[in-house]
Amino acid sequence: MISAAAPLFATDVYRRRLERAAAIGRDAGLDALLVTPGPDLRYLVGSRAESFERLTCLVVPTDGKPASVVVPTLELASLKGSAIADLGLPVHEWVDGVDPHTLVTDMLPAGARVAVTDAMPALHLVPLAERLRSVPVLATAVIRELRMIKDDAEIDALRRAGAAIDRVHARMPELLVAGRTEAEVADAISAAIVEEGHTGAEFVIVGSGPNGADPHHEVSDRVIETGDIVVIDIGGPVEPGYNSDSTRTYSMGEPDARIAEQYAVLEDAQRAAVAAVRPGATAESIDAAAREPIAAAGLGEAFVHRTGHGIGLSVHEEPYIVAGNRTVLEPGMAFSVEPGIYLRGAWGARIEDIVVVTEDGCEPLNTRPHGLTVL
The missing domain is CATH 3.40.350.10 (Creatinase/prolidase N-terminal domain)
Known part of the structure; x- marks a missing residue:
């Protein structure tokens, strides 16, 4: 029984x-x-x-x-x-x-x-x-x-997950500190993920300096230094099992002018992709909207992955926001919008929000600032 x-x-x-x-x-x-x-x-x-x-x-x-x-x-x-x-x-x-x-x-x-x-x-x-x-x-x-089509209860769970991971990003001034190793920062972030309402930390990426140019770098014993650009990509499930996933990029001290200029291109790309999300658009059109500003700035080859992935009970699920995917977006679809630029051997950056398609556009579930946050 x-x-x-x-x-x-x-x-x-x-x-x-x-x-x-x-x-x-x-x-x-x-x-x-x-x-x-x-x-x-x-x-x-x-x-x-x-x-x-x-x-x-x-x-x-x-x-x-x-x-x-x-x-x-x-x-x-x-x-x-x-x-x-x-x-x-x-x-x-x-x-x-x-x-x-x-x-x-x-x-x-x-x-x-x-x-x-x-x-x-x-x-x-x-x-x-x-x-x-x-x-x-x-x-x-x-x-x-x-x-692929989330109901109201699922969307509510994803909202709670998004708010919970936003609270973790808000704590980066206390968690991401020069002089700590990536692994030490990741341990502190993992604890914060649970403290802020998740049942666990599904993944924690801390990519500092040249490690940020590897989109799927996790952590290492590299000591984070003043002047580093650091990619923080984190997420985990909240009850009843729906996941968060959000990336922000941080600067340990004021970035130089060239980095700030290139990062601004990434902000434009992420903004353009989110603005393109609406019912009737295709998954591949959102990917194209993210790539256009980056390519126009001569950084097209530095954007090495798809623009996004669906999210729910799995961190990665349908629909995938990638060239060639002609899936037509419908209200209730939830996915990431996460363009990135990666300059091998130097630094990398990514901005990621989860969005839900609405009747006339989309609802971003992450609300932390998108700029290059200086710590």
Whole structure:
């Protein structure tokens, strides 16, 4: 028996998500969706179960029959706090010695065409494919259509996450101090992330001086010096699991004129990209809006990554704001806008806000100043 502890959102939210997932899957010619632990399972039923060698799987038929859950008795407690009990979903327990993959496929019609979540380990995908005698397709196209459009409760969670990470950036004068190593600063920031309302620090990037020219530099034992430009990219989840992600760039003392001039170009690029966000625009058009000012200033080759990524239960999810992505923006989509310039061996800078598409534009969820903050 699964505890009926309060799920992350109201039960009807999860019921609608399951119904919608089944409908989209049916329209795609699928017989069922198979969802193992990960963000998709959390999205559909609120379960925080983790993936182990024993199979836990949500089976979502597309023919109108109720979804059901296959779970090892040993890990039944992992479903507590989800919406599974309130939804009344059948739960099929299994113990060691039982073949759980056959338990799943026996629920499906002969020759079933199924889709699996992209978080499914090969440890389970391969046995399921063997029993189905076919290779499942990815459920990404089905699930992303749901997860890309945030509802009001999700947007509220993202707002709270954005405000929480803004409070951490506001504390940089006490956290980012010359004479400390990047690792020491990162430890202080990680503690502040939790103090300001996150359940943990998902990532902390402290890129000082030449390390700032590496967009995915994390931390090192380099001592931060007066005169350094420092990239601080931080984020983490707030309950019920929705993430923050915000980058600001700091100057340890007054920057020289050339750096200030180039940083101003980055500010223009980030401002232009946010201004371009509206329903009907494409993801790639936002990327183009960010690149135009940077390229015009002769810094195009210094902008080495996409302009943004979707955010929610995952830090990186659809829609990706990148050239070639013709996804049309709709109200409720949430993503980062984060152009950067990176001058190898010298310094780097990035400005990142999370925005939510509204009916007539967008709502930025981060409100800290975008300028090169002097500490």
